[in-house]
Amino acid sequence: MKKHGLLKTAFCLHDDSIFLYPFTKKELYSECYLRWMNDPIVTKTLGRLDYLMPVTRKKLIAYYHNLDFQYTIFLAIYHLEKDGNEKKFIGTLKILDMDFIARRASIGIMIGDRASWGKNFATRAIGIASNYIFDVLGFRKITAGYIANNVGMEKAFLKNGFQIEARFKEHLIFDGKFVDHVFVCKFRDNL
Numbered sequence: 001m002k003k004h005g006l007l008k009t010a011f012c013l014h015d016d017s018i019f020l021y022p023f024t025k026k027e028l029y030s031e032c033y034l035r036w037m038n039d040p041i042v043t044k045t046l047g048r049l050d051y052l053m054p055v056t057r058k059k060l061i062a063y064y065h066n067l068d069f070q071y072t073i074f075l076a077i078y079h080l081e082k083d084g085n086e087k088k089f090i091g092t093l094k095i096l097d098m099d100f101i102a103r104r105a106s107i108g109i110m111i112g113d114r115a116s117w118g119k120n121f122a123t124r125a126i127g128i129a130s131n132y133i134f135d136v137l138g139f140r141k142i143t144a145g146y147i148a149n150n151v152g153m154e155k156a157f158l159k160n161g162f163q164i165e166a167r168f169k170e171h172l173i174f175d176g177k178f179v180d181h182v183f184v185c186k187f188r189d190n191l
Helices: 031-037 057-065 121-136 151-158
Strands: 018-022 072-079 087-099 104-111 143-149 162-172 177-187
Touching: 018 121, 031 057, 031 087, 072 121, 087 151, 104 121, 121 143, 121 151, 143 151, 143 162, 151 177
Parallel strands: 104 143
Antiparallel strands: 018 072, 072 087, 087 104, 143 177, 162 177
């Protein structure tokens, strides 16, 4: 596993209460991450059938070690609690498939902490990551995908200026039914 050069130094992207830090062993070995990855309400929206089965810590560790950190930045999403003293680990965000020639990347996001759903945290994390991709990495395009009935994720991307680029009809399984896989994109010019 080769870490991305940016993750070898102190690294934090944030707004006033959402913080994106490199995903480390602290998060990998946390009980909440293991719990999220075994919560079918959380994982059924990921579009990965293998996460609908029990997920062991060993599987999560293997997944982490198999990431290609030359083309992926794996981040932990933290929210600063109302008291202003404690940050709570609420999810993950990946900047992946980074193409330094075509100057594009994809975003994958999961808010695993269900108590944090519906509070615009995904919207804000996507916005923070998008600014980094455009302003720091200098990329021109960001792509993402989500399961069509994940209304919260659709809202999060559309609020950040993403546009629907494609819809693969009946491409994924959700609750035993075929559902569409929606692909969105945002170009640097659309800022």
